[in-house]
Amino acid sequence: MPSSPPRPCRSPMCSGKTTQAHGYCDKHVDQADTWKKSPRRKQDRGGRPWRRTRQRIFQRDKGLCQPCIKQGFFTPAVEIDHIVNIASGGTDSDDNLQAICGPCHRAKTQSEARRGRGGEA
Known part of the structure; x- marks a missing residue:
């Protein structure tokens, strides 16, 4: 099965690409957990x-x-x-x-x- 195409990282001003479901590149993967646990x-x-x-x-x-x-x-x-x-x-x-x-x-x-x-x- 082919992998999904890389898309831009969700972090502002980041030019990185990712294929992860959470949408963050390896450099900003910690933001994916923060977003899920946001009190808001x-x-x-x-x-x-x-x-x-x-x-x-x-x-x-x-x-x-x-x-x-x-x-x-x-x-x-x-x-x-x-x-x-x-x-x-x-x-x-x-x-x-x-x-x-x-x-x-x-x-x-x-x-x-x-x-x-x-x-x-």
Whole structure:
């Protein structure tokens, strides 16, 4: 059986070639293991595990926006949000997820973006 043709290494700025399934040349083979163990890949948002988590959070929060409930309003939730965002050290665990409505999610995201840019919260 013929071997597969060499293709460029996945490492940025590397001109090496590989036939390995992971896509890294012999010089960068250590990056293949790092990519697989990356904490960011814990839960693929878009696949079945995320859909199940999303459904579980909607059921737990009874389909209502949690920030609105804290203010005394009952608004249907349409999204699932990280209470502490991933960039700030949050996780994909259920206790860090909440059901949220569109307007609350936009306001929270804008506030986090301002904080990330060094502005006021």
